[in-house]
Amino acid sequence: MEESSLLPPVVLVHRPPALDFIDEHLSRHSFTALYTHTSLEDSLQDFLSSHAASVRAVVSLGRLPIPAEFISNLPSLEIVVCASVGFDHVDLDECRRRGVVITNAGDAYGEDVADLAVGLLISVIRRIAAVDRYVRSGQWTRLWDYPLGFKLNRKKVGIVGLGSIGSLVAKRLEPFGCIISYNSRNPKPDVPYAYYSNILSLAADNDFLILCCSLTDETHHIVNREVMETLGKNGVIINIGRGGLIDEKEMVKCLVNGVIWGVGLDVFENEPEVPEELFGLENVVLSPHAAGMTAESLNNISEVAIANLKAFFADQPLMFTVQLD
Amino acid sequence: MEESSLLPPVVLVHRPPALDFIDEHLSRHSFTALYTHTSLEDSLQDFLSSHAASVRAVVSLGRLPIPAEFISNLPSLEIVVCASVGFDHVDLDECRRRGVVITNAGDAYGEDVADLAVGLLISVIRRIAAVDRYVRSGQWTRLWDYPLGFKLNRKKVGIVGLGSIGSLVAKRLEPFGCIISYNSRNPKPDVPYAYYSNILSLAADNDFLILCCSLTDETHHIVNREVMETLGKNGVIINIGRGGLIDEKEMVKCLVNGVIWGVGLDVFENEPEVPEELFGLENVVLSPHAAGMTAESLNNISEVAIANLKAFFADQPLMFTVQLD
Structure with missing residues (x-):
């Protein structure tokens, strides 16, 4: 536990291929990022299993579903950072049961x-x-x-x-x-x-x-x-x-x-x-559900997501925590 | 002169075929309306010559050109009512020379x-x-x-x-x-x-x-x-x-x-x-030069045009007279 906390936390980014706006932000900070979309040809299940133990955070973009099964494949998962206002694509019951924290984009859009x-x-x-x-x-x-x-x-x-x-x-x-x-x-x-x-x-x-x-x-x-x-x-x-x-x-x-x-x-x-x-x-x-999708907002949202990830792993207060009950 | 002023004034409407929004307004009031577009197949010149003497007013819609030649074919012309803000499609020199009054749409749009x-x-x-x-x-x-x-x-x-x-x-x-x-x-x-x-x-x-x-x-x-x-x-x-x-x-x-x-x-x-x-x-x-083209504005403009025609033939003050010098 002591040792793993010195390593960069592993963040799993779950997003559609084109929504790459947060990648640069993650690489600029000390996170090890994994991406589900790079293995969309294989089964997502296989991908999760092989990286499962290390993943402590999920960054969710583009409202791809995060069902209970997804969450239960990640035993070390502690936080889901949603770069969206909505969070109904995440299985809230499973997060509640597991004590996984969820944050959203607040009023960024x-x-x-x-x-x-x-x-x-x-x-x-x-x-x-x-x-x-x-x-x-x-x-x-x-x-x-x-x-x-x-x-x-x-x-x-x-x-x-x-x-x-x-x-x-x-x-x-x-x-x-x-x-x-x-x-x-x-x-x-x-x-x-x-x-x-x-x-x-x-x-x-x-x-x-x-x-x-x-x-x-x-x-x-x-x-x-x-x-x-x-x-x-x-x-x-x-x-x-x-x-x-x-x-x-x-x-x-x-x-x-x-x-x-x-x-x-x-x-x-x-x-x-x-x-x-x-x-x-x-x-x-x-319009293709694009009301919040401006270059500037996506940049703001990336900064909020990074700030929340850094705060979480430094035991600092989070922005826009979703109340699960 | 006494006799002709008792007859309904003849108004020549110069407009594109589809811009018919003023027709009903004219027919509801006591104007005899002639339309240039109904004879677009013949030459406009012939049309003007055969009706020339009677026309005392022109209503201009859709910014169709009204050159000096058009005006000089209408010896009884006294007023050009433009249902547009712009009036540069009308030969202003000829109007000035002839003493023809011009009104426009003011700030209707x-x-x-x-x-x-x-x-x-x-x-x-x-x-x-x-x-x-x-x-x-x-x-x-x-x-x-x-x-x-x-x-x-x-x-x-x-x-x-x-x-x-x-x-x-x-x-x-x-x-x-x-x-x-x-x-x-x-x-x-x-x-x-x-x-x-x-x-x-x-x-x-x-x-x-x-x-x-x-x-x-x-x-x-x-x-x-x-x-x-x-x-x-x-x-x-x-x-x-x-x-x-x-x-x-x-x-x-x-x-x-x-x-x-x-x-x-x-x-x-x-x-x-x-x-x-x-x-x-x-x-x-x-956009096809349509910034002012709403159903409500065209109706307002028709009412302004009719009011100006009625005022002109009753020797009352006009709205939105264009200053020609």
Whole structure:
């Protein structure tokens, strides 16, 4: 024990091949890094078995699953550092049972996610991606035959979930002249926006809905057919929360049949699967769960992850520890 | 004269076929409307000659040219109502000589143009149109192989031309955490942003440039190769002013060679011609001079145009009269 603590701790990085932004940070500090993706051709099981005893930390990027079996193959595992806000891809029960600590990315992505929410909203109602396709196709003539967009000014925007990200979205939309209201479990003190206790009345009184809440049993399919019918044919929905917040099958029908006007989606129910019916629609903007993915944020997150690893092995306090009970 | 003033004034609408938003407004009021586009197959000259004597007003939409020859074919013409902010498609010398009054759309489009400027900026730096193409192509897998965007927070944004639209853009970008500065002929009083007396020093100190000024002899090609080299390889330019503000040929080279990072363009030097080299670039978002084109704004503009026509023929004061000297 004394001897092993003098050796550089072995960190297992579990990530998709392209997400290499943390590698340089790890090599700059005194960690021995192993990578699961370099052996994706072999079975992950074999890889884990041969390195199992030495691994004291896992760094998780890109939300690749870390099930109980993965964890139980690593008898020396003490900490899982998630470079993501979400940590539902990790088997929390097994971590709790084993006493494995989990940290996440805290609010590192908040501003970027809020920026993308606004970007998706403007892109949908002003048809930015659609007119970009139109101009690139060489079709632009003096005939003005591209579809018109809608105005943002004076539009009523209902935010579902006024947490840190929802509040950043609201703050950004104010100078566009949008009228903000929100739905959450309870009214927030010191918030200047109208509160709605349920999403149906929020949909009834608003032009656009922006989904910023987390996915729980209560919020699963919170946007169902009734909500979309209530929002109505000029309604737009932006989802930067989680795919499961919307009943995706019903949403596709509502878009095809004009029950709502359009959507901007960064998240989907069954990622990376996207309903193919959406690919041909002009009133839809699609983003591959990239709301937090900027070069600067990934760098920040790498620094948080490294700081947490160093703190952990030096018995110092951690940032963004996930409470497991 | 007495008799003709009792008849409904004849209004000649000069517009592209698809821009029909004002027709209903004209028919609801007591105007006799003639349309040049219905006879585009014949020569415009013939059309004008056969209706010439009766036409007392022209409504101009879509910036179709109104040269001296057009005006001199209409001996009874008294007013040209432009449903656009720009009026450089009308021969101003001929109007001045004839005493023909011109009105424009005032600031009817300002908010929409500012909204699109912000939408283009977020679309370029967060690659919204590019990732939309990526997801639609069915390529999205867990490999995270799409290109990363950049953060808006703490970025320095230089606004070229802090008039009404530039100010609306600045106001919208503040809550994104952008640091605003500007260039204009003279410093503006009561403005909280840093002033730069020339565009080169503005480019040197900023990450992004947003072009919001009008096109004059002084601002023609204000963004030349030197400005782009000074802005640098992470620089982004958004143009919602006029195409001629940028040396377009040099801009294409700078984009292809990575001298600047990307552009978002609503306007081009030789519209509707767009340099074909842009069609294949991923760091570019293209819009067909549509910054002011929302359903609501077109309706507002129609109402302004009708109000001006009614006021003119009732000898009442006009809105947004263009000063011709």
